[in-house]
Amino acid sequence: MTVTTPDMPGLHPVGDSSRHIPPASVARLTIYLRALNSLLAEGIERVSSEELADAAGVNSPMLRKDLSYLGSYGTRGVGYEVQYLNRQISIALGLTLDWRVAIIGAGNLGRALAGYSGFVSRGFEIVAIFDADQLVVGSEVGYLRVSAVDDLEAVLERTRTNMAVLSVPGAVAQELCDRLVDAGISSILSFAPVVLQVPPHVQLRKVDMSTELQILAYHAQRAQETDLDPISRAQ
Amino acid sequence: MTVTTPDMPGLHPVGDSSRHIPPASVARLTIYLRALNSLLAEGIERVSSEELADAAGVNSPMLRKDLSYLGSYGTRGVGYEVQYLNRQISIALGLTLDWRVAIIGAGNLGRALAGYSGFVSRGFEIVAIFDADQLVVGSEVGYLRVSAVDDLEAVLERTRTNMAVLSVPGAVAQELCDRLVDAGISSILSFAPVVLQVPPHVQLRKVDMSTELQILAYHAQRAQETDLDPISRAQ
DNA sequence: AGATGTGAAGTGGTTCACAGCT
């Protein structure tokens, strides 16, 4: 909403992106962003909350509520400009800043991540990939050369890395996590199947495939039981 | 709570796993399970809610509340038997059933998933892996041979698959998802960076690495702004 | 008229303090 430049204290316009946004809402904003990109690719310039909500798999009041945390970027009676809304969400999420990502661990997962085009397209640049295995160090992954994990601190500094992805075995994850934190990295995405301890100022997110399957198992079991047992079908 | 069975009073055992467990609680139960496994590996037989909560990275009232949804599996004044609690959580999550998983897509990600030991150790058996690329079909991934995606339906049936992991490019994800659903699969874990539409009876979970990085970016941006701008530091 | 933006009500999850066993 007009000159959105949240640098000068006190001059914050109405759609102040530094306002607190509920975590659940932040997660959905990333989905809207993806849906908006699809629309953009299709050449669609305008969208209603109803249409966008459908594309994102949520209901429209929820979408409008989520967007209202950012500001008023729609036009009543009309809808939203796809490109404009796309940009506003990007700004709110901080995607217009310079994110430089290092991948720790060049196994299958690390290489899959390095090759994942979704990162680059959203403003994340992968600037380094590490491995402990001397046979892997020096080999090429995409346009990158694998660095030795021994050189972690030096390479992180040289590449001005400000985010890290941990794709290493659980046994060494905490140790590497500590080194990342000591090197000044405060945003870490971990794929290691262990609980990591980090200081409060560090943002740690965890993706755990085993957990996801277990949650699916729980629901599938419930569905089975409900099928077999008409008594509890009521709920 | 006690004997909470409005249907057949008194007949269900106290720790009735068919009761509804909040989604957030289900997710944490998988973490407790992992922590309990570590304890088991260390030969520890008994644990207090405080210790287990620490290991899982939550606070102890939350852990006790979560466990209370399953039943009363601890001993007051003492704590929990590691092995017994492990088993009770496994039962509640449905991990004692026979889960047969197919991986759709044998790219780096699919291969990483196939080689991920965390699956097998928790009762998930990977029974098939598919790819569309004729150069990849027939090659070995772990102890499996890659099947042609053309044979999807036949192989799913033959292997009695009841869960699927989608690790394919976004462009073909919905099409394959539909085929999985038509083939009777009702639990799907997707890594594809698109919103998938499934019928209500199908459980779909999504893991999205791009979303995770974007959420990290949001928090990192906030941390930066708060650093620079003492006015909003109050929170 | 038509779609957005939002206050207020409703719902669900977390925290807490303490009752209840061992």
Added chain:
DNA sequence: AGCTGTGAACCACTTCACATCT
């Protein structure tokens, strides 16, 4: 005495209806 199990207060998110603006 000690630690679990849980009702109740609290808090946050979601839903909804409608006021608001084009």
